[in-house]
Amino acid sequence: MEITSATAQATAVTQPSSSASISSDFDTFLKMLTTQLQNQDPLNPVDSADYAVQLATFSSVEQQTLTNQKLDTLAGLMGVQGMTQLAPWVGQEARSTAPVYMDGTPVTLSPNPKTGADSAILVVKDQSGTTVARETVPVQSATYSWTGHDITGANLPNGTYSLSLESYxxxxxxxxxxxENYARIQxxxxxxxxxxxxLKGGVSLAADQITALRNAS
Known part of the structure; x- marks a missing residue:
């Protein structure tokens, strides 16, 4: 039997199905080497250095897989620690540019018109990207209460909306x-x-997207 054939057959059955099978795969790998030795051409034996290379390669893969396992475990622990650190934020109001959930309760906005602007318009879009409201707001940095009315003045349906500010x-x-707007962290x-x-309404965002926190009113 040719060496290449024995190697291919052994390799086909030693592909690791998961990182948990490393130990058993290593045993199989040793059996593969034994099979190669038993079936090699005695007139043209494989250089022992080739076996050393194969063994070193498998060992390297084994170590890398174990390292990845440890990194995954560490990442999981860091994720839990991160949630623990952020837990005190629950119940507070976060300021961000995330979409807003409107259910009839006024939403506090923090407009920041462009320097030099003499007028500003709040633009409201629904989840499909359709503009459903345009509302003139004061050109100031003070907070503004958005009550959720459409272009006709009627109440908008409960839902999530994206807000932007046009400066003129x-x-x-x-x-x-x-x-930016304020929403309660739930x-x-x-x-x-x-x-x-x-946030309220199921709006999800990363902690680094928050620019300020305040006690819920």
Whole structure:
């Protein structure tokens, strides 16, 4: 039997199905080497250095897999620690540019018109991206209470909306930026990239998206 054939057959049955099978795979790998030795051409034996290379390669893969396991465990612990650190935020109001959940309760906005603006308009879009309201707001940095009315003045349906602020100078638009708003933090969850904060209405965002915290009124 040719060495290459024995190697292919052994390799086909030694592909690790999971990191938990490393130990058994290592035993199988040793059996593979034995099989190669038993079936090699005696007139053309494989250089012992080739076996050493194979063994070293498998050992390297084994160590890398174990390292990845440890990193996954560490990441999990850090995620739990992150949630523990953010737990005191639950119940407070976070300021961010995340979408807003409107259910008829006024939402506090923190507009920041562009320097030089003499007028500003709050633009409200629904989840499909359709503009459902445009509302003139004061050109100031003080908070503003948005009551959730559409273009006709009727109450908007309960739902999540994205807000932006258009700044104008002498009738010319000079900026269109997301507007910050306050929403109550209801929960802290573990995410693939770290802890996530769940705001009113199920709006989710990362902790680094929050620019301020305040006690809920």
């Amino acid at each position: 100078s002498d009738g010319v638009q000079i900026a269109n930026e997301a507007i 929960e802290v969850q573990s995410g693939t990239t770290g802890p996530r904060l769940i």
